[in-house]
Amino acid sequence: MKRKALYLVIFAIAAAGAASGTWLANRKPAPPPQVAQATGPTKEATAIAADMQQVLAAYRKMIVLTQDEAGLSSTGQEEVNRVGQQLFHENQERINKIDDALESLVGSQNPRRFEAVGGLLDYVESGEGLYDADRLAFRELMQSLLASVAKDSSLPAIKLHKRISEDVDALAEIERNYENEIRAVFGRFETRSITLKREKWDSYVAYLKTLYQRDRILKDYGVVLPYPAKPEPPNQDNSPTAQKEEDEIFGKGLPRKTIVLTFDDGPHRRYSEEIAAILKQYDAPAVFFSVGRNLGTLDAHGAARLNAGAEVSRKLKAAGYVLANHSFSHAQLSKESGASLKAEILDTDTLLKAVDPQRSALFRFPYGARNKEGMHLLADAHLKSVMWNIDSLDWADPVPSSIADRVLRAVDKEGRGIILFHDIHERTVKALPAILDRLVAEGYQFAGWDGNTFRVSGGAHAAPAPVARAAATGYASSWAIVVGVDGYPKWPRLQYAVRDAEGVGQALVQKFGFAPDHVVTLKNEQATRRGILAAFHDLVGHGGTSGLQPNDRVFVFFAGHGATRKLSSGRDLGYIVPYDADPENLASDAIPMTEIQNIAESLPAKHVLFVMDACYSGLGLTRGGANAAFLRDNAKRLGRQMLTAGGTDQMVSDGGPNGHSVFTWTLLQGLGGKADLNGDGLITATELAAYVAPAVASVSQQTPAFGSLPGSEGGDFVFELPEESEFLNTNTAQLSNDAIALNTKLDAKASAPTAPVVVKDLQGGEQMIKAPAAVPVSSRQQAQRANDHGLQLYKEKQYAQAEAQFTEALKLRPNFALAANNLGFVFYKQDKFAEAARWFENAIKMDPSRAIAYMNLGDAYARAGDGEKAKAAYKTYLELAPSGSGVGYAKGQIEKL
Structure with missing residues (x-):
């Protein structure tokens, strides 16, 4: 379509489709425009064509951004307008750049310059995928081009001038054709009693929305709209x-x-x-x-x-x-x-x-x-x-x-x-x-x-204060016995048990705040029958003000061999196998579950949880149910619970990531936050079982079992997840590919927050368990949980999901510097350096003392090619953290730039 091509389109509109309003609605949306390379001075023309496509993209984004804006809050409208203006000003610079390039091209003496310009006009007139409304993005460029060509009196220039003039007139007709539709889009007027049909424009906007979304545009420009705040009473004295x-x-x-x-x-x-x-x-x-x-x-x-x-x-x-x-x-x-x-x-x-x-x-x-x-x-x-x-x-x-x-x-x-x-x-x-x-x-x-x-001459709201939550677990102190046995002298050697015990012990101390001197760790030759029982008896005998108290909790972890012995009554009895046990003398050398039960009942603690990475069967079982007043009632009830890796005649699956068994790896993932099924920041033993049992069963030949031991009154052991404070940066470790692959399989079996889960009980039968009702939390705590979940997802390289969680955190808590930085780093990891820099800048604005955010900002600027800003950011990092771990790196980057 050349010269009078745009007029022909307009006449077709007037004669046929405009009355019905369906011509554009029935059009199949074309792919994004691809401009053919102009002949002649191809370098200049190709660069101009690329810039014109960016102009069009920004124009389309502005329409998507402002479409139906009246439904947003006043704060949302302000942010939409601010980001829209930023898009506009960035586009204006592109237009100015194209203006200069076109003027230079037309004013050159290259004999094929008009051929190159003609190729650009071909794109405006008949480019693949262009709607007529798109062509309005180029109207002012066409007028500038018309003025530039008018300075040349040669015959080719005169012919080109005529062609451009016709196109400019046709664009004016397109503007008139879309006048009512665009007025409705940009008007933000109150809804009238009769809703006008705008099929043509709506079809165009629907096409644009397949390319862009308002939330995505805002986020790319450093904005996440918060959830609407609850209205506060007006302050008459301090408006x-x-x-x-x-x-x-x-x-x-x-x-x-x-x-x-x-x-x-x-x-x-x-x-x-x-x-x-x-x-x-x-x-x-x-x-x-x-x-x-x-x-x-x-x-x-x-x-x-x-x-x-x-x-x-x-x-x-x-x-x-x-x-x-x-x-x-x-x-x-x-x-x-x-x-x-x-x-x-x-x-x-x-x-x-x-x-x-x-x-x-x-x-x-x-x-x-x-x-x-x-x-x-x-x-x-x-x-x-x-x-x-x-x-x-x-x-x-x-x-x-x-x-x-x-x-x-x-x-x-x-x-x-x-x-x-x-x-x-x-x-x-x-x-x-x-x-x-x-x-x-x-x-x-x-x-x-x-x-x-x-x-006439002559004539921020401050952010709400954090809502504190009382200690959810109600425990006065926490104790643990952690056992791992690999090097059995008389049983097959294991490869994972000691590392499993070490991993669990580190999680208890580093994540859940167990005092190191309250965690007894027994490995290999330390884990004899006598050594294990002595550790339990020491806990029982820990009286006085510094010992085990009625409001304490005890966590027991065993990784090693388990065995099951058939009694003369026909009942199965399970054993854990200590380091020095003889297979021929199981009854005397191993520790039967009946003895574990007796110890559990004798411990003067509120809640006790046994987690056994060993396979056996044969335990008594009682069940207690949770209700809506979970924390209050849970504090009143004793809890004695056990989670086992599998039943009799089952082999524990080795070969999990990082040298762990599949069961313990899944357990650690659950304790890392995945087992917080109802999202309240608490992981109960029931939730842990609801996550671990079906997940392990789905990837191994094990069927983990869970239940309450005799003496339990229905209490549930509780872990309170700490608030993660890690600012993502280049030193943040991510999981290995095999760990990510296994986690993907495990998560496929994860329980929905309110869905009951069928797991084995400690007798080998089936039971249905369900996570307790979520404890009410503040929006601040919800934001923290979303950030923490995003951190897990980032480490699993699930960037889109991590981005969604950090975005959710910022919607709940707009001044959350940690989430802003982490969202920026998700962009950085995907080579979106301009977007990353905007979010690092937001994090710094929210919390200027965070040195690592300046380091991240420097990295983003450096990768984006802005060396001066990168240097300034690195220098600020060095000022804030003169003895930080990144000093050498920052100095090295400054020297390179």
């Missing part, structure tokens, strides 16, 4: 709005029917002066917030070197308009600090003073994003922050009439205020007269800045 209006100007304090017009991001070589000319017709004052780099640069001595943009600003000043500061580079200043933040503010102030020594003292933070340090710098520089309460959204909306409708409806609702426009778009130029006509007709007045205030 946040009143406080903000005092510190900054939002426009809500203006007199009724008073409007302030503001224009950001210029000066622009064409549109700023066009806007000024329109304002002059209505005698309307305005403030132009300038980006410093559009005015010039500072030399090594801090002196201003102005460029052509400064001349545009001088003309605006001469016409009576106010010049104001909009930072030097349009950075998100809430993420800046120190010298860089100061330079963003003061360098532009220096440039503005060079343009106009009486420049205004007004400043607008890009995206409205500011921090305390930035506000203090403004105060020191005698500058005043100006925000807005009416956003035209001209950065997102491509249709002038839609922009005008939005602004006028917002003005009707607010009754007064500061309107945010941008003087870098033709769409704003077109929308402005309609807005001013209506406002003048309805009696609105326009206020200008008089040096002190806006006047």
Whole structure:
């Protein structure tokens, strides 16, 4: 489709499909556009084509981002607008880059330059996968290209100029065709009594949503929207709005029917002066917030070197308009600090003073994003922050009439205020007269800045405090006996038992806070019959204030051989086999379960849990049930429970990851958090069994058993998961591939939170067990659990699932620096360095003292190719952690950059 191709599309719309509204809905969505390489100067054309695809992608994201935005909370709308503006400004830089490249290409003397441009026009006119609405993304580029080609009087240039002119006209027709649909998307108006059908636009937006999702776009730009906060009673004496209006100007304090017009991001070589000319017709004052780099640069001595943009600003000043500061580079200043933040503010102030020594003292933070340090710098520089309460959204909306409708409806609702426009778009130029006509007709007045205030001339919530939870387990102290036997002199040697015992002992001390001197570990020759029984009897005899107490818990772990002996009554009796047992003298050398039961009943502790990585059968069993008041009732009931690896005649499966048996590996995974089936931060013995038993049975020939021993009153042994505090970084260990493969199989059998699980009882029969009801926890604790789960998933290299958990943590607790860092590192691990840097910056903003976050930020900047920012981050790490483990690495990175 060339030259008049776009007209043919429009005529087809008008003649056939537009009336029915189905032409686009019936179209099969095409794959993302693939631009064929232009002939001629292919290097330039190919680079331009790639940039045009990025322009289109950002345009589409802005539509997805703002679609149905009215359903979001006010905070969500603010974040959507802020990220949308960031997308817009990034896209504006791409457009400027393409403008320059096209101008250079057209102005070159390459004989095939027009052929190359023709290839780019082919893409705009008939590129595969382009909807007509997509083509609006290129409208301003086409107008710039038209102006560049008009400078050449050669015959090929004249022909190309005609082609581009036809395309520009066709794009205007596309804009008119989509006017109503786009107005409905960007309007944020109240729902009317009759819902209008928008099949054409909805089909286009539905296609875009197959490419992008709002949550994904926001997250890529460092934003996770929190869950809606519960409404709090208003504080009449300390109104946040009143406080903000005092510190900054939002426009809500203006007199009724008073409007302030503001224009950001210029000066622009064409549109700023066009806007000024329109304002002059209505005698309307305005403030132009300038980006410093559009005015010039500072030399090594801090002196201003102005460029052509400064001349545009001088003309605006001469016409009576106010010049104001909009930072030097349009950075998100809430993420800046120190010298860089100061330079963003003061360098532009220096440039503005060079343009106009009486420049205004007004400043607008890009995206409205500011921090305390930035506000203090403004105060020191005698500058005043100006925000807005009416956003035209001209950065997102491509249709002038839609922009005008939005602004006028917002003005009707607010009754007064500061309107945010941008003087870098033709769409704003077109929308402005309609807005001013209506406002003048309805009696609105326009206020200008008089040096002190806006006047008509002549005519964070703080994050809620953490909710503390009382010690959930109610245990006064914790004790353990851990036994592992590999080197049996008279039984087959084992390969895993000692390592299993060591792993369990480390988990008890390092994860669950068992005092090291309360954990008795017996390995190989220490684990004789006499040694094991002596350890138990020492516990029983530990009286007095420093010994075992009625509110304590005892955990017993045995890894070694087990055996079953058939008694003359026909009943099975199980044994654990100590180091020195003789197979021929099992009854006298091994320790029968009956003796274990007696010991269990004699221990003066609240709860006792035996975990036996050995296979045998033959134990008595009672069962007690949990109820909704689990913690309260559990504290009153004695508990004597046992979890075994398997039954009689079963072999314990060796060969688990890291030298563990399959059973103990699964046990350690459960204690690591996977057995917290109801997500309340507590792992009961019942939950542990519900996770371990079916999981082990699914990957081995073992059938683990679980039950309560005689003397139990239905109490359940409880582990309270600690809050993980690890900031993910390059030194964080991940699981081996075989461990990840086994965990994937184990998790496939994991119990749902409320689902009962069938497991073997200690007699070999079947029973149904169910995790107790979850203990209520605060949103802060829910956030911690989500972060901890994300950490597990990260170590298993399940990055998408880990990202979802860290995102959930931030929704529950928006100021959670740990989760922000960890989300960033998930991006970093997937080579998404720009996204990673944004989240590391968020983590630092939330908690500036975290040295490791600066290290991560340095790594992200380095991998993204921004050496200067990487150096600054590494240097901050060295300042915060001069003796940290990463000092050598940070210094080495600085030397490389």
